[in-house]
Amino acid sequence: MRLLANTLATGAMLVTLILTFGPISGAHLNPAVTLADASQGGLAWREVPGCLTAQIAGAFAGVAAHLMFGEAIFSASRHVRSGGAQLFSEFVATFGLLCVIWGCARLRSSAVPFAVGAYITGAYWFTASTSFANPAVTLARSASDTFAGIRPADAPGFIVAQLAGAAAATALFRWLVPSLPKDAEAVVVSHSSEQKAVYER
Known part of the structure; x- marks a missing residue:
């Protein structure tokens, strides 16, 4: 029951948070x-430290x-969450998450909040680590x-596995979709200057 409760709460809140903050920041909730x-040019590197700081502060x-x-x-x-199986689970969980995001953000940005929520809900059950997938x-x-x-x-092993999974998924989609950098601004969801202006009114 505890796993089910965590699953439902996480999946539902991910959809809610992405829909809420997507137009403002692209819903960057995950380092x-x-x-x-x-790495694909969707976010300026100068903005990364601020994003990472906000993400970690928000998590705490x-x-x-x-x-x-x-x-x-x-x-x-x-x-205790140690061992190769746990680490590989985090690699798989984060690899899958980035595949979902890269795959949906290109042409179906409006589906990303629901796809991410559904993926994490499922990943809780098909990974041995219960899918942290977020440093x-x-x-x-x-x-x-x-x-x-x-x-x-x-925790350090999990984080390394997560970053490796994200890098592998990005490399795969860069190969599958050579134009990927052109779509990177839509990750997690589109957050153009026009959309931000609406929120600032």
């Missing part, structure tokens, strides 16, 4: 996605929100001694 997008703010349940705000996780989330969950947590010592 692996941000770095992959920047989410952990702090655990206070609403009367628990300690931060506590080092004791949930910021991995760091934050190391500060949460819960079912969803990860032991701090295991």
Whole structure:
């Protein structure tokens, strides 16, 4: 039941957050996605440090929100997630996530929020690691001694596997779609200057 509860909450909130913040920032909630997008010219490298900082800060703010349940705000996780199977799971989870994003963002940007939410919902169940697929989330969950947590010592391996998965998916789509850099600005969803202007009114 705990896994099911985590799955439904994560999938639903991903759709909601991407729809909410997509027109403002492209819904860059994941460092692996941000770095992959920047590598293809969709995001200026000068903007990357700010994005990464915001992503990590946001992830830890989410952990702090655990206070609403009367628990300690931060506590080092004791949930062991080590071994090759766990690391490969994170490679696969993040590889799949980037494939979904690169594949949908090109021609069906409006479908990305739902595709990402559905993918992560499914990936919870088909990966041994329950699909963290996000370095910021991995760091934050190391500060949460819960079912969803990860032991701090295991977090670096997860992050390396996630970044490798994102790089592999990006390389694959660069090969499949040589024009990929032209579509990179639409990742995660399109966030043109015209759309931003609407939100600033």
